[in-house]
Amino acid sequence: MTNKMMIAIDGPASAGKSTVAKILANELGYIYCDTGAMYRALTYEALQQEIDLENEEDLIYLLKNSEISFEPSEKSQRVYVNQEEVTEAIRQPDVTNSVSVVAAHGKVRKELVIRQQKIADEGGVVMDGRDIGTTVLPNAEVKIFLIASVEERAERRYKENRLNGIDTSLEILKKEISDRDYKDSHRESSPLTRAEDAVLLDTTRLDIQQVVSKIKEVVASKSILG
Numbered sequence: 001m002t003n004k005m006m007i008a009i010d011g012p013a014s015a016g017k018s019t020v021a022k023i024l025a026n027e028l029g030y031i032y033c034d035t036g037a038m039y040r041a042l043t044y045e046a047l048q049q050e051i052d053l054e055n056e057e058d059l060i061y062l063l064k065n066s067e068i069s070f071e072p073s074e075k076s077q078r079v080y081v082n083q084e085e086v087t088e089a090i091r092q093p094d095v096t097n098s099v100s101v102v103a104a105h106g107k108v109r110k111e112l113v114i115r116q117q118k119i120a121d122e123g124g125v126v127m128d129g130r131d132i133g134t135t136v137l138p139n140a141e142v143k144i145f146l147i148a149s150v151e152e153r154a155e156r157r158y159k160e161n162r163l164n165g166i167d168t169s170l171e172i173l174k175k176e177i178s179d180r181d182y183k184d185s186h187r188e189s190s191p192l193t194r195a196e197d198a199v200l201l202d203t204t205r206l207d208i209q210q211v212v213s214k215i216k217e218v219v220a221s222k223s224i225l226g
């Protein structure tokens, strides 16, 4: 019996976090919160409004005036900014390649972390991102750190892109993923790091259901211990 836990799933780009987190939340009857989508939504808005992505003050002003919300849907979660649906727009390459710059601003992170903590307040949440186990939900009962090789992650993103009509070569994807890993791991504010108490799970050569099962084993062991 799982007692409304907080489950934090972190790891680098395209390690399978959101796919796995969504399924897990569904199976446990928990809320799913994709924190990367929040950084992406702000990036999308900033690009739309031609705001300089290096300008932290302008970004924070924009963020304070942007309500970012989620709505569950069968296929995936819908994302809205001020009631405008941005679900697909935030996955386009222009946003993907700019989001690390936006996510590096300390004030932006502080505001989004507060919003994420509010979402998780009641428990019963699966939240994925880069700093969930370390910063957003340091008291989460279950912390998972997912990794996979760059090659495998690029291949997964390639297949996903093809389904969404995005045409980027495998080589470019590998480079983009390595670049994003570097930026996410080396920024000053809350860099991507594994929490000491996070369970490390290498998803290379595992399919989605195998990863979900492994996480459920961790959840079950915490339920018994808790």
Ligand code: DC
Binding pocket: 013, 014, 035, 036, 037, 039, 040, 099, 100, 103, 128, 129, 130, 131, 132, 180, 184
């Ligand atoms: O998981 P994703 O690819 O949708 O994340 C988009 C970007 O946002 C990624 O470059 C890292 C950043 N991010 C972050 O810094 N902290 C989070 N909690 C989630 C995402």
